[in-house]
Amino acid sequence: MRSILVVNPKGGSGKTTLATNLASFYAVWDVPVGLVDLDSQKSSTDWLKSRPESASTIQGFYGLKRKIDLPQDLRRVIYDSPAKVSLASVSKLINIVDVVLIPVLPSAIDMRATAKFIADLLIKVKVRHKPVKIAVVGNRMQASYKSSALLENFLENADIPFLAKLRASQNYVHVGREGLGIFDMTPSTVKQDVETWKPLVNWIEQKTKE
Numbered sequence: 001m002r003s004i005l006v007v008n009p010k011g012g013s014g015k016t017t018l019a020t021n022l023a024s025f026y027a028v029w030d031v032p033v034g035l036v037d038l039d040s041q042k043s044s045t046d047w048l049k050s051r052p053e054s055a056s057t058i059q060g061f062y063g064l065k066r067k068i069d070l071p072q073d074l075r076r077v078i079y080d081s082p083a084k085v086s087l088a089s090v091s092k093l094i095n096i097v098d099v100v101l102i103p104v105l106p107s108a109i110d111m112r113a114t115a116k117f118i119a120d121l122l123i124k125v126k127v128r129h130k131p132v133k134i135a136v137v138g139n140r141m142q143a144s145y146k147s148s149a150l151l152e153n154f155l156e157n158a159d160i161p162f163l164a165k166l167r168a169s170q171n172y173v174h175v176g177r178e179g180l181g182i183f184d185m186t187p188s189t190v191k192q193d194v195e196t197w198k199p200l201v202n203w204i205e206q207k208t209k210e
């Protein structure tokens with residue numbers, strides 16, 4: 001089982017979009033996948049509830065406080081975390097996951113806040129028992145946007161990849177309303193968006209760094 005935590009204390013950075021679409025990616029490839037909603041707003045739980053029965057299966061779980069017993073047959077588990085999550089909660093979660101994805105919006109304020117969050121996180125990772133891979137995912141990126149030198153320099157020094165640059169796209173909004181991800185759609189209708197996910201899923205599926 002490989003576990004993936006999607007986290008950024010900043011609300012609206014794209015955690016739920018990233019988590020639900022990643023879940024749909026595994027589901028359409030018949031990989032048994034669980035989606036754990038850690039947010040009391042229950043956005044990914046609601047998304048899953050509206051998922052059509054005909055769509056490929058994603059198993060849903062909820063709980064920030066209680067321990068979740070996940071079925072052993074799950075191959076991938078994705079944790080969607082709430083905004084304003086405390087560093088203490090993240091550090092607990094870090095101990096149970098293999099991969100951490102941090103979505104960030106292309107604004108100077110968001111990028112600066114994210115650099116600070118990662119700096120704090122890295123201190124926690126140092127005392128971690130098993131290896132964890134961390135990457136930043138640019139979300140709602142526009143071709144014209146020049147990403148923050150501060151964040152990029154910081155990531156380079158910390159050896160953290162700035163992996164994918166997901167476009168601002170109404171496709172996420174439209175399919176999300178129906179409990180679907182872009183991977184559930186006919187590929188030709190979401191081709192440009194699916195392309196932007198390739199570096200991300202390839203990187204997640206690479207063997208965890210020892």
Ligand SMILES: Nc1ncnc2c1ncn2[C@@H]1O[C@H](COP(=O)(O)OP(=O)(O)O)[C@@H](O)[C@H]1O
Nearest residue numbers: 011012013014015016017140167168169172173
């Ligand atoms: N790449 C994107 N293109 C267009 N809209 C997006 C994109 N990513 C997120 N959104 C929209 O932005 C809002 C916040 O995203 P969400 O994933 O819920 O963030 P978070 O879970 O971090 O609070 C949602 O309405 C979502 O549909």
Ligand SMILES: [Mg+2]
Nearest residue numbers: 015016039043
């Ligand atoms: Mg959310």
